[in-house]
Amino acid sequence: MIQRIFGDKAPYQLLKILRYLGFSVLCILICVGFVTEIIVGLNSLYLIPFIIIALAFENKLYQRVEYFYGKYARQSATYLFDVFLCSLFIAAIHALLIPSFILIFAMIFVALYTKIPKFIVLSSSILAIATFYFSSVLFFGFESYLQSAGRELNVLSLLFFMIYISMFIYYQQYRYEILESESVKHAEELDRYLKLNNQLARYAPVQLWQSIMRGELEARIEYKRRKLTIFFSDIQGFTDLSESLIPDDLAFLLNDYLKHMTEIAKHYGGTIDKFMGDGMLIFFGDPNSRGEKEDALACLDMAVTMRQQMRILRERWVKMGYSSLNVRMGIATGYCHVGNYGTPHRMSYTIVGRDANIASRLQTAAQVDQILISEETFNLVKDEFLCIQHDPLQLKGIAESVKAWQVVERYHESIEKYRTWFDFESKGFNLLLNLDQTPIYDYPELIKIMQEAIDRIKLQQQRTDDDGAVILSKEYIVHLPKRHSPKSKQ
Known part of the structure; x- marks a missing residue:
């Protein structure tokens, strides 16, 4: 009802009405007191026009204060x-x-309800006492204070107070209903916003929209130079398969493949740039980076896991009557420009750079279930992954030949014998061996030198006791060179 009467300004209008009602009742009390001769003196009646004039001109004063x-x-x-x-x-x-x-x-209630500052309440107490005594001296005179009022004034005062408090409570209930409806509306809007946000977030990398929601990034045309590890993959023979399958089956295979690969990429923290049919572009190093080496290792762990998952999917698809499908992967590490490209109305978060092209070309040159990596990536992961050097590749769009390595798997105990890097240091012993940089024609000489060193260590072990002292056998003493005494020389 209040909303229908006063519209959007209902809270302010109601408070204004309560004030005017209160001062109207004060004027009525003065008149009743004067008629019943409880209040003696015409000066009290002069307060009524003063209150009316003061209320008429108070808005101009308040506007200046505000x-x-x-x-x-x-x-x-x-x-x-x-x-x-x-x-x-x-x-x-x-x-x-x-x-x-x-x-x-009533004034104390108003101060508490409207949250008047404490120093204003204290100032109002001083103002009230000063006003009371000055007005008594100048206008109203001194009579007996704190006398009992007549029945009429008491009834009117209590009735006024009950009406005043009731309207305040009604107003408070009204405000509570408004806040409750606004809260429900805001909750619905927030729920709607979150649902739309979750839907729109599926069209952008999860790391990107999370950074935007946290206020770390802004959706504007900008880019930066970062060292990234870039991953490309596609399904070999998928284009030919698409011509022999109906669209529903093709969509099932593609969505099944992308679903599993996306979950793996999210697990290892990769930024999924885009899907290109059956192809995927994923990179590590932006917007979050764990370091060049850690990003490269995470990328290779992801690639190996994807290859293993593809074997499981392939077996399931074959049982369902589909052709055997295989994946090809290419990985490169290097500096690229990463950021938002396009226009202010339509932009895309992607990467641009030579190493991105190398990763794409390595993926194209890879064979069935192969993971080819560039030399820069190999230098970062060679201590953790078993890799086989590939013949230099002449890639499309790349002027010079590109060195590449084929990733086998991560090192573990069962493949320790395939290590190509040895670095061991002890007191009196230092071994640094890199088979990747050792020419194959030097292998016989290396074997001979290391065998001589092993034989010498074994001989020293036989001649030394547990305390490290050298054991002198008779055979060894016989072969010692004889020393000539000074007498024999003479």
Whole structure:
């Protein structure tokens, strides 16, 4: 009902009505007190036109206060003005007991309800006392204070207070209903926003939209130079298969493949750039990076896991009657430009650079279930992954030949014998061997040198006891060179 009467300004209009109602009741109490001769003197009646004139011109004063000091200053000024008028009223009725205490209690209630600052409340107390005594001296005179008022004034005062409190409670209930409806509306809007956000987030890398939601990135045309590890993959023979399958079967295979590969990429923290039919572009190093080496290792772990998952999918697809499909992968590491490209109305988060092209070409040159990596990537992962050097490749769009390695799997105990890097240091012993850089024609000489070293260590072990002292056998003493004494020389 309040909303229908006052519209959008209902809270402000209702508060204004409560103030005007309160001052109207004060004027009525003065008239009733004068008629019943409880209040003696015409000076008390002069307060009525003063209150009317003051209320008529108060808006101009409040507008200036709000203009210079703000909204909260206007609220404090309104409260001080009301305290001033109520003090005049109490002085006019010579502080009759029940009406005065009801009015004081009403002003305290207003101060608590409207959250008037404490220093304003303290200032209002000083203002009220000063106004009461000055007005008594100048206008209303000194009579007996705190006398019991007549029945009429007491009933009207209590009735006014009950109406005033009831309207405040009604107003509070009204505000509560408005806030509750707004809260429900905001919750619905937030739920709708989250659903739309989750749907739109599926069209962008998860790391990207999370950074945007946290305020770390902005959706604007910009890019930066970062060292990335780039991954390309596709399904060999998928194009030919698409011509022999109906669209529903083709969509099933593609979605099944991309679903599993995407989950693996998310597990290892890869940024999924885009899907290109059956192809995938994933990179590591932006917007979050764990370091060049760790990014490269995570990329290779992802690739090996994808290859293993593809074997499981292939077996399942064959049992379902589909052709055997295989995956090809290419990985390269290097500096690229990564960021938002396009226009302010339509942009894409992607990478541009030579090493991205190398990764794409390596994927094209890979054979069935092969993972080819560039030399830069190999240097980062060679201590953790078993790799076989591939013949230099002449890739399309790349002027010079590209060195590549084929990834077998991560090192573990069963493939320790395939290590190509040995680095061991102890007191009196230092071994540094890199078979990747050792020419094959040097192998016989290396074997001979290392065998001689092993034989010498074994001989030294036989001649030394547990305490490290050398054991001198008779055979060894016989072969010692003889020393000539000085007498024999003479």
